Amino acid sequence: MGGGVLGGVSGGGISAAPLLAVQAATTYIYTSSIVKIPRHALGFPATSRKTLGWVVPAAVLYALQHQTRQLTAMTSSLTVLIVARQLVPLVTLAFERFFFGARASVAIQFCLVLSVIGVSLYAHGLTKLEATSGFLYPAGVYILIVHILSCAGANLWTKMAITAVRPDTWSLLVNFWSIPVYGLMTLGEHYQKRAPLANSLAAGGLAKAAAFISVPLAVCISVSTSRLAHRLSPTGFALLNGLLKVAIIGMSVLMGSLPPAGAAQWVGLVLAMTGGLLYAFVARAEAHSTLVSGPGSQREPHITPPSAARKNE
Numbered sequence: 423m424g425g426g427v428l429g430g431v432s433g434g435g436i437s438a439a440p441l442l443a444v445q446a447a448t449t450y451i452y453t454s455s456i457v458k459i460p461r462h463a464l465g466f467p468a469t470s471r472k473t474l475g476w477v478v479p480a481a482v483l484y485a486l487q488h489q490t491r492q493l494t495a496m497t498s499s500l501t502v503l504i505v506a507r508q509l510v511p512l513v514t515l516a517f518e519r520f521f522f523g524a525r526a527s528v529a530i531q532f533c534l535v536l537s538v539i540g541v542s543l544y545a546h547g548l549t550k551l552e553a554t555s556g557f558l559y560p561a562g563v564y565i566l567i568v569h570i571l572s573c574a575g576a577n578l579w580t581k582m583a584i585t586a587v588r589p590d591t592w593s594l595l596v597n598f599w600s601i602p603v604y605g606l607m608t609l610g611e612h613y614q615k616r617a618p619l620a621n622s623l624a625a626g627g628l629a630k631a632a633a634f635i636s637v638p639l640a641v642c643i644s645v646s647t648s649r650l651a652h653r654l655s656p657t658g659f660a661l662l663n664g665l666l667k668v669a670i671i672g673m674s675v676l677m678g679s680l681p682p683a684g685a686a687q688w689v690g691l692v693l694a695m696t697g698g699l700l701y702a703f704v705a706r707a708e709a710h711s712t713l714v715s716g717p718g719s720q721r722e723p724h725i726t727p728p729s730a731a732r733k734n735e
Contacts, residue, residue: 436625436633437618438492439611442485443604445640450597452641457594467591467598474599476583477592481599483576489607490569497562500674504667505544505691506566508537508698511705513574521578527708533701540693547687593648664699 460468469477494503512534518524526534584592611618622633650662671691 436622436629437608437611438489438496439604439607440618440622441633441636442488442492443601443608445637446597446600446604448637449641449644450594450601453594453597453645457590459591459594467595469595473587473595476579476587477595478599480576480579480583481596481603483572483579484596485600485603485607486572487569487576489604490565490572493565494562494569497565501671501691502548503566503569504671505541505694506570507573508541508694508701509570510573510577511698511701512538513570514577517574517578527704529704530701530708533697533704535697537694537697537701540690540695540697543686543690544694545690547684547690593644597644661699661703663702664695667695667698 454467462468491503494506511530515524515526515530515534519526580592587595608618625633
């Protein structure tokens with residue numbers, strides 16, 4: 423969602439944390455009508471301590487990921503956000519290398535190098551533009567870094583947790599436990615004198631309408647992503663993901679967000695998106711071949727986070 427709809431960081435628009443809490447709660451309510459899990463008398467999902475040990479940290483990482491995503495979109499643009507997110511696979515693999523000694527294939531390394539070159543060129547062009555426009559808030563850079571780290575952490579944590587938790591309940595449980603996390607974020611903003619609830623209620627009609635529409639859209643994204651991941655081939659899903667990013671960039675430009683300016687940014691944008699799309703193809707193909715080859719395979723698949731991650735923003 424662009425900053426023109428939700429408003430700036432300083433106020434005047436819908437605050438991210440309360441809106442994300444409503445989206446997560448609505449998604450949980452809808453998903454719980456489809457996925458049957460044990461429940462307490464009050465309707466809360468009944469889970470073991472072992473499951474909670476996996477789900478709660480994931481909920482924190484995903485909540486941080488969504489919160490920083492919204493803030494980044496409001497402080498810069500969706501184009502900047504999408505280009506920078508092409509670094510998430512690199513950071514994820516760096517975590518895997520550091521903690522588990524995992525090595526990426528040559529094809530994966532090529533895709534990552536292409537993405538890094540593209541992001542570097544785009545950032546160089548953006549830096550030159552920043553010197554004259556002041557478009558990117560100084561705090562936005564740190565928020566973007568936290569967003570990339572939380573995305574990579576969520577990817578790695580999901581990859582480890584998905585073998586210990588029922589895959590069909592993972593997204594449901596993460597959505598449920600992210601609700602109190604968003605509540606704590608809202609309280610934190612309240613104690614910082616930002617008045618998130620008051621600002622949201624006092625927002626303009628366009629912002630309220632956009633926030634209202636975003637709730638059923640969030641449910642649709644969560645459910646459709648989960649189902650498409652199982653019904654489409656790895657190639658088809660990767661292609662759809664790449665086309666979606668291109669469409670978002672186009673919509674971002676039409677909504678008045680920063681378009682690429684200059685040859686360096688255009689080339690960087692194309693290279694970053696190409697590297698990200700190729701990575702999606704190669705990673706899913708390798709994961710699919712590993713699953714087909716059976717337990718004797720030595721390569722660990724790159725598991726795409728479930729619908730709770732909502733990575734196609």
